[in-house]
Amino acid sequence: MRLGVSLFVSPSILSRMLSVTFLGTSAARPTVERNVSAMSLVREGETLLFECGEGTQRQMMRYGVSFALSEIFFTHFHADHFLGVIGLIRTLGLQMRTEPMRLYGPKGAKKLLTQALQLGVERVPFEVEIVEVKPGEVLREAYDICVFDTEHGGGSVGYALREHERPGRFDPDKARAAGVPEGHLWGKLQRGETVELADGRKVSAEGIVGPKRPGRLVVFTGDTRPCAAVVDAAQGADLLIHEATFGEEEKERAKETGHSTAREAAQVALAAKARRLVLSHVSARYSISAEELVKEARDVFKETVVAKDGMTIEVPFPD
Ligand SMILES: [Zn+2]
């Protein structure tokens, strides 16, 4: 269906697309309908993977997620979030991959992932670099991946992908009215520079180019209690992917096990003034539609859906 839609979209819009695909949406153990945690994010043709629960490689094949990825981000090291990396790295090795792979995770990542990879992989024909990250750290250059603190029994983190501000909207009519001829001077104005015309007059971008426009913000919490650090990281998020392991009837259990209820996730989305909320990491006790979780959350925050394996969500620019 996405391809059909895409045919009518211009290449420049396609290249700016941002989407997430849920590869595993179950908490703790897989069910027939839901695999354990993993989510891919595709931005401008680049694929990133968040978590890699057991069986993720098969979910990637099933839902058409590229194996040509170079980075996997882990929020913590409970088995349902990382065991799949052993099989995935092994398959990539069998495919004679040569490009390096980088694995990010909180403190302990180096020891644990090194051990895990030695377990099932005889020899990896490409370099695997393991990077330990701390809350407050910002990764990447073309955009930011901000690492933030979560509350899941110590040492867990979440990730927020924040795009840089975009230049303001260029108004060709105003440029013409100011006497700036179409051509390279328009490009300069678009970049916010002042241009000099043939008659010596100087024209600044002000008034011709609108105010800078925000980029997109996608926030992935991993397992967590509802907490202030997530609310901060998700301020104005275009998409907040928050765990919702339980419903309200298991409120106490959520507290004891370091998880959130659907309602609590919705309260975080509301406090953060997020645009949309996706609930994931759903306990095996709920049906695939998880209606009770959706209802509880929507009572607090209307723009809520529950993730399903294979679900893709596009994240457009707000304007
Ligand atoms: Zn989990």
Ligand SMILES: [Zn+2]
């Ligand atoms: Zn966990």
